[in-house]
Amino acid sequence: MYFGKIYPLKILFILLVCICFYLPAFAEGMPKIDTGDTAWVLISSALVMLMTPGLAFFYGGMVRKKNALSILMQCFIILCVLSIQWVLFGYSLSFHPGGGFWGGLSWFGLNGVGFEPYADYSSTIPHQLFMIFQAMFAIITPALIIGAFAERMKFSAFLVFTLLWATFVYDPLCHWMWGIGGFLKKLGALDFAGGTVVHINAGIAALVTALIIGRRKNLDSNPPAPHNLPFVLLGTALLWFGWFGFNAGSALAANGLAVNAFVVTNTAAAAAGLSWASLEWLRNGKPTIFGAASGTVAGLVAITPAAGFVGVIAAVVIGLLVSIFCFSAVSIIKPKLGYDDSLDAFGVHCIGGIWGALATGLFASKAVNPLGANGLFFGNPKQFFIQLVAVLFTIAYTLLVTFIIYKVVDLLIGVRVSEKEELMGLDLTQHRERAYTVLE
Amino acid sequence: MKLIIAIIQPYKLEEVKEELYKQEVNLITVSEVLGHGRQKGVTEIYRGAKETGNLLRKVRLEIAVNENFVEPTIKAIVKGAKTGETGDGKIFVLDLKECIRIRTEERGSIAIG
Numbered sequence: 001m002y003f004g005k006i007y008p009l010k011i012l013f014i015l016l017v018c019i020c021f022y023l024p025a026f027a028e029g030m031p032k033i034d035t036g037d038t039a040w041v042l043i044s045s046a047l048v049m050l051m052t053p054g055l056a057f058f059y060g061g062m063v064r065k066k067n068a069l070s071i072l073m074q075c076f077i078i079l080c081v082l083s084i085q086w087v088l089f090g091y092s093l094s095f096h097p098g099g100g101f102w103g104g105l106s107w108f109g110l111n112g113v114g115f116e117p118y119a120d121y122s123s124t125i126p127h128q129l130f131m132i133f134q135a136m137f138a139i140i141t142p143a144l145i146i147g148a149f150a151e152r153m154k155f156s157a158f159l160v161f162t163l164l165w166a167t168f169v170y171d172p173l174c175h176w177m178w179g180i181g182g183f184l185k186k187l188g189a190l191d192f193a194g195g196t197v198v199h200i201n202a203g204i205a206a207l208v209t210a211l212i213i214g215r216r217k218n219l220d221s222n223p224p225a226p227h228n229l230p231f232v233l234l235g236t237a238l239l240w241f242g243w244f245g246f247n248a249g250s251a252l253a254a255n256g257l258a259v260n261a262f263v264v265t266n267t268a269a270a271a272a273g274l275s276w277a278s279l280e281w282l283r284n285g286k287p288t289i290f291g292a293a294s295g296t297v298a299g300l301v302a303i304t305p306a307a308g309f310v311g312v313i314a315a316v317v318i319g320l321l322v323s324i325f326c327f328s329a330v331s332i333i334k335p336k337l338g339y340d341d342s343l344d345a346f347g348v349h350c351i352g353g354i355w356g357a358l359a360t361g362l363f364a365s366k367a368v369n370p371l372g373a374n375g376l377f378f379g380n381p382k383q384f385f386i387q388l389v390a391v392l393f394t395i396a397y398t399l400l401v402t403f404i405i406y407k408v409v410d411l412l413i414g415v416r417v418s419e420k421e422e423l424m425g426l427d428l429t430q431h432r433e434r435a436y437t438v439l440e
Numbered sequence: 441m442k443l444i445i446a447i448i449q450p451y452k453l454e455e456v457k458e459e460l461y462k463q464e465v466n467l468i469t470v471s472e473v474l475g476h477g478r479q480k481g482v483t484e485i486y487r488g489a490k491e492t493g494n495l496l497r498k499v500r501l502e503i504a505v506n507e508n509f510v511e512p513t514i515k516a517i518v519k520g521a522k523t524g525e526t527g528d529g530k531i532f533v534l535d536l537k538e539c540i541r542i543r544t545e546e547r548g549s550i551a552i553g
Contacts, residue, residue, distance in 0.1 A: 218454045423451035438474055438497065 032117050034124035036254040041125050041133055044249025048136035051242035052079050052143050058235025058297070059147050062343045065227040066425025067151045068435040074158055078143045081159065082166055086135040093171040095121070095134065097180035101172055120180045122252040133249060134174075141170050141198045147343030148206035149213045149415075151224070152422050155430040157415045164405045165205065169398055173197050177390070189390035190364060190372055190383070192261070193250035195305025195356040196394050203350020204398040206341055212406050213415060215340035217422055224342075229289050236293040240269055243300045247307040260368055261307035264315035265300065271319025272299025279327050291327075294348060298326040301352035306360040309372040314363035318356065326351050354391055361387035441536040441552060442510050446501040447475060448521040448529040453499050456520030460503075463512040467553070469502040498529065504536055506549050 056075035060068050082090065089108055096103030097120070107113050110128065118127035142162045149158075176182040177189065177197045184196075191197060216224070226232060247265040251258035276295025277287035302322035303315055310318070330347035341347060361384035364375035374380035409415055416422075421429040428434060448456060453470065460468065474495040505513050514531055522528055541551040 221458065222454060420451065423454065425451075438472055 032123060033126060034253070037122075037124040037252065038126065038129060040254035040258065041122075041129050041249055041252055044245035045129070045133045045136055047242045047245025048133070048140065048249065049079070049242075051136070051239055051246065052076075052140050054235050054238025054242055055140065055143055055146075056235070057231045058239060058293070059150065059343050061228040061231025061233075061235060062147075062226040063150055064224050064425070065436055066427055066434075068227060068427065069433055070155070070426035070430055071146060071150060072435075073155070073431060074146050075143045077159070078162060079139055081163060082139045082142065083135060085163060085166055086138050087131075090138055090166060090171055091131050091134065093167070094138070094174040095131075095179050098175075099181040099183070101175075103175045103179050103181070124253060130252065133252075137194055137198060137246075138166060138170055138174070141194075141202050142166050142205075144199070144202035144345055144349055145205045145209060147345030148210040148341045150342040151426065152213060152216055152416055153426075154413065154415060154417050155426070157409050157413050160413065161405060161409045161415070164409070165402065168405060169205065169401050170197070170201065173201055173394060173397065184390050184393065187389065188373065188383075188386050190309055190360050190387065191305045191357065191390070192308035192360075193247045193304045195301070195353045195360070196390055199301045199304060199349045199353030200357065200391060200394050201353075201398050203346045203348075203353055204395050205402040206345030207339070207350065208399055208402040209406055210339050210341040210346065212403070212410075215338075216342065217419060219340060226290065232293050233289055236296055239297060240300060243269070243304075247304060251308060257308055257369060260311075264307050264310060264312055265303050267312050267315040268303035268319035268322075269296045269299040271316045272296060272302065272323045275299075275320045275323035276327055279323060283331075294326070294330070294344070295323040298322045298348050298352040301349055302356035302359065304353070305356045306363065309360055309364035309369050309375075311363075311365060311368050314359070314365075318359045318363070321359075322352050322355050325355050357387050357391050358384065361385075441539060441549060442505055442507065443534045443536045444501075444503045444505060444510070444513055444517075445532040445534065446503075446517045446521070446529065447473070447498050447531075448501065448517070449523075449527060450497055450499045452521040452523075452528075456501070456517055459516035459520040460513065463509070463516045465503060465505065465509060465513050465516065467503065471500050471502075473498050473500045496527070504539055504552050506552055 052075055056072045059075065060071040063071055087110055089105060091110070091113065092105050092107035093102040096105070096107050098104045110131065113127050113131050115126040115128055117123050117125060118130065121127070121130050142165055145165070153161075174197050176184045177191055178185060189196070243265055244262055248258040248262035251261055273292045273296035276298065277292040280291040281287040299319040299322055302318050303310075306314070306318060326344075326348050329351045330344045334341065334344070334347060360375065362376045363378075364372055364380075364383060365378050366372060366374050373383045376384040406415065417426065417429065446456075450472070457468070460466070475498040476495055501517070503513055510533065514533070517531055538547065539549075539551045540547050544551075
């Protein structure tokens with residue numbers, strides 16, 4: 001009873017003392033923070049967060065209606081799972097300085113990740129803001145893979161796979177490319193907003209999982225049609241909107257570089273959407289909504305690594321060409337090889353990402369970003385070679401480790417649903433819900 | 441001429457179609473319906489509380505056939521849709537008075553196939 005009364009008072013007193021003690025420390029760190037930069041990166045973080053629900057609708061519209069909720073749920077739960085993973089240890093593994101496999105665990109639970117800038121990453125925004133901005137990238141990357149195994153993966157296996165993949169594939173790659181001490185960063189590879197770490201990485205993981213999990217049932221006798229194309233377009237629009245945060249936010253400042261990234265992002269998306277629709281028009285006789293949407297996303301993927309290093313004309317070229325590469329991968333190569341990457345996570349994100357990373361090595365110009373490098377077309381062939389090494393390394397590493405993780409999960413819980421569950425649909429069998437009613 | 445109406449489990453539709461094609465029954469009409477079944481199938485739960493009604497989703501097939509196709513059609517549907525558990529569905533066979541192909545205005549047996 002005695003302690004019961006006195007404890008709360010004591011705690012309050014200690015807290016007050018602590019606050020008084022720490023306030024001056026806050027004030028000293030404050031002058032370095034730029035309020036404009038901070039505001040922009042805060043908004044950008046929120047924009048990138050919206051991309052994952054956007055992706056949910058982009059993918060969700062493409063599947064049959066019996067699986068619509070399963071896609072929405074998989075994307076949505078990644079927001080929940082990886083938000084926790086990231087603040088507990090994901091951020092520390094990825095961004096703590098160090099030359100090893102991971103950055104280390106000293107920032108576990110955001111210990112030491114405070115409100116003052118961490119100059120190695122950005123000198124004008126709070127360290128914790130950089131952390132939450134990066135969190136949104138760590139969230140959307142595994143969500144991209146969902147497209148490969150859509151309509152046939154067990155929800156439990158999906159959760160374990162995602163957590164392992166984020167920890168053993170995304171976090172180390174993120175560290176090597178962007179973390180202090182990472183060897184790809186030291187090599188001089190340019191990846192402005194995640195072409196390699198996010199898109200090639202997720203795209204290769206998509207190919208690996210699509211190949212091992214196998215084709216969906218009745219794929220040839222009854223080819224699945226997208227159940228809701230308006231959702232696909234809604235998702236595309238949300239992705240396009242969020243991508244301004246993804247790319248222009250990666251400048252980590254409200255400055256000219258952010259504006260450049262914003263402009264080239266919009267330009268490449270537009271060029272690629274136009275290009276894909278035109279290709280369809282020429283080849284199949286009609287331009288489709290699905291094609292314009294797919295092209296736009298491919299354009300956004302391709303401009304991602306280049307957004308802070310190339311100008312607007314390069315963006316038009318990157319956008320126009322990416323649709324040719326991705327369209328070929330999706331419409332010609334995929335049917336010939338016969339793998340079932342259901343929603344073309346590999347065809348769009350990996351092919352688009354590789355083109356973007358290599359295009360960065362071609363079109364990068366110091367006139368756009370003095371801190372970047374010149375590309376092949378600006379007299380520096382070495383940069384193209386460095387980009388190629390980073391791409392090949394990412395592909396090799398992701399290929400191997402994704403394969404191992406998949407096999408481990410398959411051994412532990414089994415990855416694929418039963419044939420009956422697949423035919424009934426994942427909404428009913430994995431979540432006991434349906435997206436749509438027949439009669440009220 | 442007979443009209444065969446079958447009520448089956450939705451997830452069995454593909455198998456039934458395959459069996460019907462094997463018997464060269466190619467003309468079918470399919471609709472999504474709700475049925476009042478006796479079985480307790482997989483039902484939905486919302487917010488963990490309420491199971492929704494006992495009207496379950498089924499697929500209804502309508503197939504018009506000439507007499508010599510009646511048995512093969514029934515066998516094909518049974519082969520494709522049977523699991524041995526409650527909820528597999530029913531097949532109804534009705535006499536069909538007339539059949540008219542709209543395009544040619546042909547009537548009777550010739551209009552069916």
